[in-house]
Amino acid sequence: MHLGLIGYGNIAATLMGFLAAPGAPAVTRVTLLVRPGRAEAARAALADHPAETSVVEEAAALVAAGPDLVVEAAGHSGVRDFVPACLEAGRDVVVVSVGALADDELHARLDAAARAGGARVILPAGAVGGIDLVSALSASGEVALTYRGTKPPAAWAGTPADEMLDLAGLCEPATFFTGSAREAAARFPKNANVAATLALAGPGLDATRVELVADPAAPGNLHGYELSSPAARLRVEIENLPSAGNAKTSVATIYSVLREIRNRIGPMVI
Numbered sequence: 668m669h670l671g672l673i674g675y676g677n678i679a680a681t682l683m684g685f686l687a688a689p690g691a692p693a694v695t696r697v698t699l700l701v702r703p704g705r706a707e708a709a710r711a712a713l714a715d716h717p718a719e720t721s722v723v724e725e726a727a728a729l730v731a732a733g734p735d736l737v738v739e740a741a742g743h744s745g746v747r748d749f750v751p752a753c754l755e756a757g758r759d760v761v762v763v764s765v766g767a768l769a770d771d772e773l774h775a776r777l778d779a780a781a782r783a784g785g786a787r788v789i790l791p792a793g794a795v796g797g798i799d800l801v802s803a804l805s806a807s808g809e810v811a812l813t814y815r816g817t818k819p820p821a822a823w824a825g826t827p828a829d830e831m832l833d834l835a836g837l838c839e840p841a842t843f844f845t846g847s848a849r850e851a852a853a854r855f856p857k858n859a860n861v862a863a864t865l866a867l868a869g870p871g872l873d874a875t876r877v878e879l880v881a882d883p884a885a886p887g888n889l890h891g892y893e894l895s896s897p898a899a900r901l902r903v904e905i906e907n908l909p910s911a912g913n914a915k916t917s918v919a920t921i922y923s924v925l926r927e928i929r930n931r932i933g934p935m936v937i
């Protein structure tokens with residue numbers, strides 16, 4: 668497979684490591700799109716990678732390279748800047764920064780671009796699980812979903828939580844946000860993609876209730892949710908290991924992207 672990759676931060680670099688490991692899905696070529704001025708550093712970092720790699724700085728160059736699948740791992744602005752062009756050119760895109768779809772205008776733009784190009788936007792489960800059942804149950808009638816995201820204080824650094832709490836001095840759990848998944852995704856773009864994923868699979872961005880918590884005793888990034896529907900009730904608690912390169916991002920997210928790649932290559936999809 669020829670993989671296109673947008674952004675070269677924690678997720679992309681770790682993913683490239685996974686793809687270099689024995690038994691990894693057969694990705695033989697990678698075209699990486701980075702922001703202007705960052706290509707040299709990315710080329711140096713990937714010099715010894717077993718796949719054939721090239722680094723570009725424009726969406727047109729990524730599209731022209733002809734990847735079989737593109738993975739966006741560049742945050743909301745990466746979705747806005749580059750994903751529509753890939754879709755219009757007929758490339759399926761795994762959008763990791765799912766919270767970007769909380770912007771209705773961008774959501775509609777991606778939808779139109781995918782239809783125009785005959786391509787698909789693939790929203791991975793990311794750091795959360797059970798999305799298959801949440802999505803299936805959304806057809807069963809009225810669905811209610813409440814999500815709580817709890818992380819150690821350091822994972823909330825650089826977010827609005829910084830202004831609401833003394834993160835460094837926190838001695839007990841503090842709930843600093845209660846609202847809709849749409850508002851959470853807009854205010855916490857690097858921390859509320861899980862909330863957006865659950866909402867898009869389930870009752871929608873405005874109906875999904877979200878609580879965000881900083882907890883100095885949290886053993887990792889915790890994702891908990893409760894769903895009730897006419898067909899089933901569900902209670903899920905996930906304790907995720909934060910990535911070494913970005914405490915806001917759980918390692919499970921990167922395995923989830925690897926799964927999307929594996930499912931595109933192998934004879935069976937699971």
Ligand SMILES: NC(=O)C1=CN([C@@H]2O[C@H](COP(=O)(O)OP(=O)(O)OC[C@H]3O[C@@H](n4cnc5c(N)ncnc54)[C@H](O)[C@@H]3O)[C@@H](O)[C@H]2O)C=CC1
Binds near residue numbers: 673679748915
């Ligand atoms: N769906 C999910 O469950 C999860 C989604 N995410 C999303 O994935 C994104 C990436 O996560 P990490 O790799 O951990 O973050 P990171 O901050 O380590 O890496 C992001 C990279 O993208 C680059 N970038 C930013 N804007 C760009 C643009 N317009 N064009 C090209 N590159 C750009 C940055 O320079 C950086 O290298 C997060 O911002 C978050 O939105 C993260 C965790 C879970």
Ligand SMILES: O=C([O-])CC(=O)C(=O)O
Binds near residue numbers: 857915
């Ligand atoms: O939802 C997000 O943006 C990221 C997250 O919580 C995680 O990776 O655990």
